[in-house]
Amino acid sequence: MQKMRPFILKETNWKTVENGHWEVAVLPWGATEAHNYHLPYSTDNLQCEYIAEKAAEIAWAKGAKVMVLPTIPFGVNKAQMDVKFNINMNPSTQFLVLKDIVESLKTQGCRKLLILNGHGGNHFSHMLRELYDKNKFFICAADWYKAADVKKHFVHSSDHAGEFETSVMLHIAPSWVLPLSKAGPGKAKKIKMKSFEEGWVWAQRAWLGEVTRDTGIGNPALSSAEKGKKFLEAVIHKISKLLIELDQAQLDDLYK
Numbered sequence: 001m002q003k004m005r006p007f008i009l010k011e012t013n014w015k016t017v018e019n020g021h022w023e024v025a026v027l028p029w030g031a032t033e034a035h036n037y038h039l040p041y042s043t044d045n046l047q048c049e050y051i052a053e054k055a056a057e058i059a060w061a062k063g064a065k066v067m068v069l070p071t072i073p074f075g076v077n078k079a080q081m082d083v084k085f086n087i088n089m090n091p092s093t094q095f096l097v098l099k100d101i102v103e104s105l106k107t108q109g110c111r112k113l114l115i116l117n118g119h120g121g122n123h124f125s126h127m128l129r130e131l132y133d134k135n136k137f138f139i140c141a142a143d144w145y146k147a148a149d150v151k152k153h154f155v156h157s158s159d160h161a162g163e164f165e166t167s168v169m170l171h172i173a174p175s176w177v178l179p180l181s182k183a184g185p186g187k188a189k190k191i192k193m194k195s196f197e198e199g200w201v202w203a204q205r206a207w208l209g210e211v212t213r214d215t216g217i218g219n220p221a222l223s224s225a226e227k228g229k230k231f232l233e234a235v236i237h238k239i240s241k242l243l244i245e246l247d248q249a250q251l252d253d254l255y256k
């Protein structure tokens with residue numbers, strides 16, 4: 001088993017933590033949902049936890065005081081309630097969870113939090129507005145898959161169980177990925193109303209049986225572990241830089 005790492009909370013202990021100071025907490029936030037036929041239900045959780053840990057490792061080696069919290073495994077999946085074992089956590093519940101975590105961290109002296117999001121249905125900006133506390137506690141949120149250019153790394157830049165998620169999983173958890181011959185094509189239907197194609201109006205889309213047959217959105221056929229590795233390297237590099245910046249930021253002197 002791997003050696004205990006002082007920047008991963010699930011591995012460390014009170015002996016290590018009692019007299020130390022951790023400036024930045026990282027909260028990976030995923031989802032439990034079907035990913036086409038071939039990827040595991042834990043795909044979003046595995047991905048954002050892996051990235052958080054690797055980025056924290058680099059930042060820690062450069063002196064940043066970061067701590068990766070345990071991953072929240074449930075995301076917003078209201079439109080997929082009819083998919084067996086997709087577990088929905090409503091945005092209003094997520095807000096209460098986040099509020100309690102922030103309150104705990106605040107009381108204990110940690111002053112900065114990065115939510116590292118791994119699920120397209122999770123959105124935190126309105127929660128961050130409500131939890132805003134000038135100069136006292138800083139919260140930011142990032143979708144890890146936006147930290148590098150998906151279009152540069154993959155032919156099909158699809159968003160759910162397609163080429164990029166499958167490639168990433170082939171790199172980090174290959175034994176939990178079924179052969180690509182078992183995957184569906186991830187074909188998705190679009191809403192008929194033309195205005196939606198222009199991208200300025202949004203609505204929650206339906207899922208199984210309406211928009212997709214195999215629960216995937218995006219074709220995984222061209223996936224490879226090598227593509228996933230390269231994409232993750234770019235993502236992890238960017239997130240480690242963010243963690244170092246967060247560690248060094250002065251809450252009463254944030255703006256230039």
Ligand SMILES: [Zn+2]
Pocket residue numbers: 035043044118119160161165
């Ligand atoms: Zn996913």
